[in-house]
Amino acid sequence: MRFGLVCGTCGKQKPFDLQGMKCGCGGTLSVEYDLERVGRTLTKESLQSRVTSMWRYEELLPVTSMAHIVTLGEGWTPLIRLYPLERQLPLRKLWVKREEQNPTGSFKARGFSAAISVAREHGVRKVAVNSNGNAASALAAYAGYAGMEAYVFLPKDCPGLIAAECSLYGAFTCLVDGFIHDAGRIIQDGGREQGWHHVGTLKEPGRAEGKKTMGLELAEQLGWKLPSVIVYPTGGGSGLIGMWNAFMQLKRLGLLMGDLPRMVSVQEQGCQPVIDNMERGGPFVPITSGVSSNPTGMRVPEPPDGELIVRVLRESGGTAVAVSPEEIRCAQAEMGKSGISSSPEGAAAWAGFLRLLDRNWLRPSDEVVLFNTSHAMKYTPSQPDRLPVVKTYEEWKRRRA
Amino acid sequence: MRFGLVCGTCGKQKPFDLQGMKCGCGGTLSVEYDLERVGRTLTKESLQSRVTSMWRYEELLPVTSMAHIVTLGEGWTPLIRLYPLERQLPLRKLWVKREEQNPTGSFKARGFSAAISVAREHGVRKVAVNSNGNAASALAAYAGYAGMEAYVFLPKDCPGLIAAECSLYGAFTCLVDGFIHDAGRIIQDGGREQGWHHVGTLKEPGRAEGKKTMGLELAEQLGWKLPSVIVYPTGGGSGLIGMWNAFMQLKRLGLLMGDLPRMVSVQEQGCQPVIDNMERGGPFVPITSGVSSNPTGMRVPEPPDGELIVRVLRESGGTAVAVSPEEIRCAQAEMGKSGISSSPEGAAAWAGFLRLLDRNWLRPSDEVVLFNTSHAMKYTPSQPDRLPVVKTYEEWKRRRA
Incomplete structure (x- = not known):
């Protein structure tokens, strides 16, 4: 394997895993690469003839087969x-x-191009994110292109146009009476029951x-x-x-x-x-x-x-x-x-x-x-309209039933 | 000179000129390049190590000195x-x-990166455009970066967010009671008096x-x-x-x-x-x-x-x-x-x-x-607010006085 996980605090190594980015010590796991192997192909010279997207650095991204990449033209920004x-x-x-x-x-496209590619490689079908806005719309777009179901949870005072964008990309869009971590709790609470792959910040290795x-x-x-x-x-x-x-x-x-x-x-x-x-x-x-x-x-x-x-x-x-x-x-x-x-x-x-x-x-x-x-x-100031507003996972479930 | 103008209808050639894109025969002039000269440096090989913006094709753009280029990262889109x-x-x-x-x-950035670069090369200080929206905001951005005064004229029912964008980029933004050609007439009528360089469609060689x-x-x-x-x-x-x-x-x-x-x-x-x-x-x-x-x-x-x-x-x-x-x-x-x-x-x-x-x-x-x-x-539906609405150049002048 070209990559695994490592704890930033205690240095413990673990095999690559789609979920569970917390080490036993409380530290956060991140992806670690076999840099000797990476260095054999990723060189200043080889980069000159590569795609002008973030996937030009494929050796430093945690996807095994390039056939799984979900790309909409992210990265290599001016x-x-x-x-x-x-x-x-x-x-x-x-x-x-x-x-x-x-x-x-927005810059969030990079994280979700990687996260959705990783998820696709592991057979994920449903993804969920808590977000202040741009992460949600990026997830919605990449999941839409990849044919996955996307569930996004945004604070109810989030930018209205960004909430509308999530709907445009076909995501199940829900407003939350609370902050981004309250929205995260809904995913945490409902994840197992709904079969959601949680792509919130530092919840998985892709973003x-x-x-x-x-x-x-x-x-x-x-x-x-x-x-x-x-x-x-x-x-x-x-x-x-x-x-x-x-x-x-x-x-x-x-x-x-x-x-x-x-x-x-x-x-x-x-x-x-x-x-x-x-x-x-x-x-x-x-x-x-x-x-x-x-x-x-x-x-x-x-x-x-x-x-x-x-x-x-x-x-x-x-x-x-x-x-x-x-x-x-x-x-x-x-x-x-x-x-x-x-x-x-x-x-x-x-x-x-x-x-x-x-x-x-x-x-x-x-x-x-x-x-x-x-x-x-x-x-631009505008109210997100006709979207459900909930406080908890139980409420979300009731509203959906 | 690496480039001049040529009429698409009668084939007549003219030296490069900043304004006057109509031939005597009624045809439209376009930029013609010394392709033999262009071909000496613009090759598939030379392109491999060039900037990933539209300026990678500099030999096929009507700017003499690369020092005059006004670039905000346009082109080479996915x-x-x-x-x-x-x-x-x-x-x-x-x-x-x-x-x-x-x-x-929007795609309009390409036209205005070229048009404003050409204008800068010729010492222009004030630019004006009639537009349904995106051309106006692109002009506004490039003129803003280049330190030129921009005057944009949009039909009054244009998208409100795009009108707001023009103001954000510091353009003098005016709504017109009419269509895009009515907005163009205002620039035509006021051009000489105001010293506007008209960058409307096919009015100059850059766009x-x-x-x-x-x-x-x-x-x-x-x-x-x-x-x-x-x-x-x-x-x-x-x-x-x-x-x-x-x-x-x-x-x-x-x-x-x-x-x-x-x-x-x-x-x-x-x-x-x-x-x-x-x-x-x-x-x-x-x-x-x-x-x-x-x-x-x-x-x-x-x-x-x-x-x-x-x-x-x-x-x-x-x-x-x-x-x-x-x-x-x-x-x-x-x-x-x-x-x-x-x-x-x-x-x-x-x-x-x-x-x-x-x-x-x-x-x-x-x-x-x-x-x-x-x-x-x-x-997104929204009203352009607090912007003047005029029908003619004379009215614009009165309102401004």
């Missing part, structure tokens, strides 16, 4: 130099990674691996030399964790030149567990009350492995920064005027970046990459 | 095999070209050349062998015309194997000048009254060069087909369930394709490419 903004700022280079150009208009390709691409697109700083809007954190894993793998494969980037998490004020825990230190404490931030991908009060997010930020010499709704609004307008349509999350990255400039945390020699995760448009 | 739908149909292969994965979420890259890509992505049929939703027709020019150029460059495709135009019932003229024969007659179709990119009662559209369809052995709003709705739902978010125009392509199957116009040996030009979401 990395655009933000010249109009860069010129006015005291730093060397500024890019935006345009993740909104993925299928379904973090798919998102990892953002890191692989960044390295390749920058000539195998990473930027000094990556600013990433953070919710569940699998993108950040995935990218960091990618850098480690590239390093061990001998493909990287120079230093690793300082990783920066941005969250919105009113739900900032990553910032709070970075400042506080000690074991990770989720937020259990008083959440007041807007319903975006960053609103994750109880990230499935907050510990791991904080560890990546620390190890990289990075930081975490909270921004206000007003700063996000201004950032969105500013990016817009430079020709970039940014989601609130992407705009938060720009707003967080400005804060770091103000604090002199950034250096004039820095080369910075911001991640724009989705289109502004997907968040 | 070509996805529609396996879930293909299996149920009597034809060999079916693809969708995912143009919605361009910047600004059709930018869109041409859809054809270049298709050829390269399919291993230099074109499909037997291309189904394209048609409004102003510059995409169709551009692709046909691309195929001619590739043929003369000796890069194409096999036959040229049969080109198919799809329009919505209620505004189908292309279908009417294909059926009627004789000189092209625009539609001057009784337009009842929905406000999409296909609603162009008076295409700037309808004659040329019809000529391409005929020359290629293609056809034109009209579809109903109900067929478009069903097509959008069907594509959605296969994981593709399609604009009404992209859905119309699928609906038109189904009609051709019904009519036995398609053959079991056919390989078909559909163009999906934009995201479904951009057309």
